[in-house]
Amino acid sequence: MTPVEQASGGAGAIxxxxxxxxxxxxxxxxxxxxxxxxxxxxxxNEADEDAxxxxxxxxxxxxMEKWADKVDEDTLPFDYVSTRGDNSxxxxxxxxxxxxxxxxxxxGFMDVDPAAERSRDPLGHGAAADALRAVLDVADRAIVPINPEWLAYDPTEYTIERILRPRGIPFLVAVNRWDPRDGREDLDKLEAWLDEHGYPRAPQPIRKYKIxxxxAEKGLVVTRYAESGTALRAREDFYKLAIALDGLQVRH
Ligand SMILES: Nc1ncnc2c1ncn2[C@@H]1O[C@H](COP(=O)(O)OP(=O)(O)OP(=O)(O)O)[C@@H](O)[C@H]1O
Ligand SMILES: [Mg+2]
Structure with missing residues (x-):
């Protein structure tokens, strides 16, 4: 068992x-x-063909749905499932x-009720809100992506304080789309903000690369990018995120 499987008691997928x-x-x-x-x-597991x-x-x-339409699923190291409105x-x-x-x-959930009291679920009504609630009910952990720009701060705080924390879902913030050519100023500011709020974050940002x-348009995933220095760095970012995620406990 991996540490993560042990943490979940070995019961069910994470x-x-x-x-x-x-x-x-x-x-x-x-x-x-x-x-x-x-x-x-x-x-x-053993000779099973399913990923x-x-x-x-x-x-x-x-x-993601559009991406899945493009991709040759047989060559992927994972399966793709679309729930298509079936919340079970x-x-x-x-x-x-x-x-x-x-x-x-x-x-993204835009149709939240901004007037909802703090003690109430702000997700609102409708098929999208129900689908989200059904997934959050069985979620063990969450990854909250954020881009290094101040406009992203408020929705991140909202997601954490109104959706994740009330449900006791452990989370990790993943800074995404950091452009190394822009320097570290905005990144440092964002990381300081996350640290001040006590929001756990992946130690490394995911860099912004055109590939x-x-x-999605080409039906590619990071493990299948044509070999290049950029492809290696792009892949490294996601391996590091996967490792950071492994260190995060699952919901009790
Ligand atoms: N690290 C990155 N480097 C470069 N481009 C990126 C990176 N991450 C995401 N993008 C691009 O930014 C756009 C938005 O990304 P994506 O579709 O994954 O966001 P999303 O949060 O799923 O959006 P939505 O809320 O619409 O579902 C896409 O064009 C995607 O290719
Ligand atoms: Mg999307």
């Missing part, structure tokens, strides 16, 4: 949700590429003894 109220921060990119690097390092790592999309309009898919998958990890790509931007 469900990691990639979540932020803010759109476009890299939820789909992180979900797919985490599944790829974890999948490359997770052997199937023990699943990337799951709960948003039929989502970019992920809870059932979690019980599947052949599945070890489920990484869920969540849509990520074109990957």
């Amino acid at each position: 469900v990691d949700v990639v979540l932020s109220q803010k759109g476009g921060v890299g939820k789909s990119t992180i979900a797919v590429n985490l599944a790829a690097v974890i999948g490359e390092n997770t052997r199937p 023990p790592v699943v990337a799951a999309g709960i948003d039929p309009q989502g970019s 898919v992920i809870p059932e998958l979690k019980k599947d003894p052949l599945v070890r990890r489920i990484i869920v790509d969540c849509p 990520h931007t074109n990957a």
Whole structure:
């Protein structure tokens, strides 16, 4: 058993949700590429053909869905599942003894009720909110992507304080799309803000590379980028995030 499996008592797959109220921060990119690097390092049980790592999309309009349409699934080290409005898919998958990890790509949730009291769930009503709630009910951990720009601070705080903490879901903030050419100023500011708030963060940011931007269109994941220095660095970022995630306890 890995430390993570021991922490979960070995019962069921671990469900990691990639979540932020803010759109476009890299939820789909992180979900797919985490599944790829974890999948490359997770052997199937015995001779079973199904991959023990699943990337799951709960948003039929989502970019992950579009990416999945392009990709040749047989060559992937993980399975892709789209719930298509069936909120029992992920809870059932979690019980599947052949599945070890489920990484869920969540849509941005814009239709929150801004007037909801702090003690109330602000997710509101509707199919998207119900899908999100169903996933959060079985989530063991969350990854909250954030970009190094001040506009991203508030939705991150909201996601953590209103959605994750009330549910007791352990989380890790992953700084994404940091451009090394911009220098460390904005990154340092963001990391200081996260540390001040006591928000655990992955030690290394995910760097901004153009190859990520074109990957979905080409049906590629980080483990399948054409060899280059950039491809290596891009891959390294996701391996480091996977390791940081391994150090995060699962929900009790
Ligand atoms: N590290 C990165 N380097 C370069 N481009 C990135 C990186 N991360 C994400 N992107 C690009 O930014 C855009 C938004 O990323 P993505 O679709 O993963 O975000 P999202 O949070 O899932 O968005 P949505 O809320 O719309 O679902 C995409 O074009 C993606 O390719
Ligand atoms: Mg997305």
